[in-house]
Amino acid sequence: MSVSVGVVGLGYWGPNLARNFGALPDSRVTWLCDGDSDRVERLAASFPGARGSSSFDELLADDDLDALVIATPVPTHAELARRALEAGKHVFVEKPLAQSVADAEAVVAAAATSDRTLMVGHLLEYHPGLVRLKDLVDAGDLGEVHYIYGNRVNLGKVRADENALWSLGAHDVSVLLRLAGEEPAECHAFGESYVRDGVEDVVFCFLRFPSGVSAHLHLSWLDPHKERRFTVVGSKKMATFDDMAIEQKLTVYDKTVDQPYSSYGEYIARSGDVWSPSVPNDEPLRLECAHFLECVRDGTRPRSDGESGLRVVRVLEELQSSLKAGARAPA
């Protein structure tokens, strides 16, 4: 079965999704849609078989269209995804699923009623390096996980409709929940708005999970470094996933403090091998798009399904409340 796909939102990210769905053997791009018709025209030459439109409703009315891929600004995600599901379409919607738990729940409910596939574009969950890291954690190679921290910083695009927590943190929270395998019991966040009033450009989050795992996230688009990194510290070993590394994205450190030296009442750190498990060089976006098509075809649940997208929004909403509660008083 070849899945017919309509891509909605052709700004920065949408054309990447269109390129991937256009290149996969199981799908064909039959619609290109953007409120700005110039953007539709610009991309049309690369997709000669696709119709163009600036009206989302026109796509909903096409009975031959199987799936909608939504890459519009975040405030529009929930409504467009819900309407597409109600019209009987399968939906891939970019992250985060919605800007509130209530909106995310409405989309998840629409997917259940329509019995259509709902997948959220939590891209990093399809990254072969992070999949391998999750396998190491689940196999107990690192021992008991103590804590995890993520760094997602650079001098980046300052968005007007999202702060660094929602824009950057949507990625990290999805990875954190996947690695921890549970939802946090406590979420705290502090942030500052240096570039644009009211839009936090640097955010520090601290989370505690029921199992005892804790986590820290440093999110910023006002930073001299470009870092995309996760570190997991376990009772036996430690591991780092570094998405900026060209090779050796995943490194395992056989290091810990596990040798009691009772006569001195001190502990000796053990520092053994450092090694880099091999990670397939497949493009995460291609894997993510292929996974969506497979789920549509087989009726299976996506790894980043609506429920998992909802869990991410729940954590982001809690972090946002904490951010607001701890905000600096106006000068």
Ligand SMILES: NC(=O)c1ccc[n+]([C@@H]2O[C@H](COP(=O)([O-])OP(=O)(O)OC[C@H]3O[C@@H](n4cnc5c(N)ncnc54)[C@H](O)[C@@H]3O)[C@@H](O)[C@H]2O)c1
């Ligand atoms: N997975 C990733 O790594 C990744 C990376 C970048 C962006 N994104 C996500 O992709 C989405 C889009 O981000 P972007 O940077 O491309 O934004 P953008 O502003 O560059 O593009 C959004 C486009 O959507 C169009 N649009 C808005 N409302 C519309 C509507 N109702 N119907 C049709 N078109 C509409 C706009 O005209 C614009 O062309 C966001 O959700 C963002 O979080 C994901």
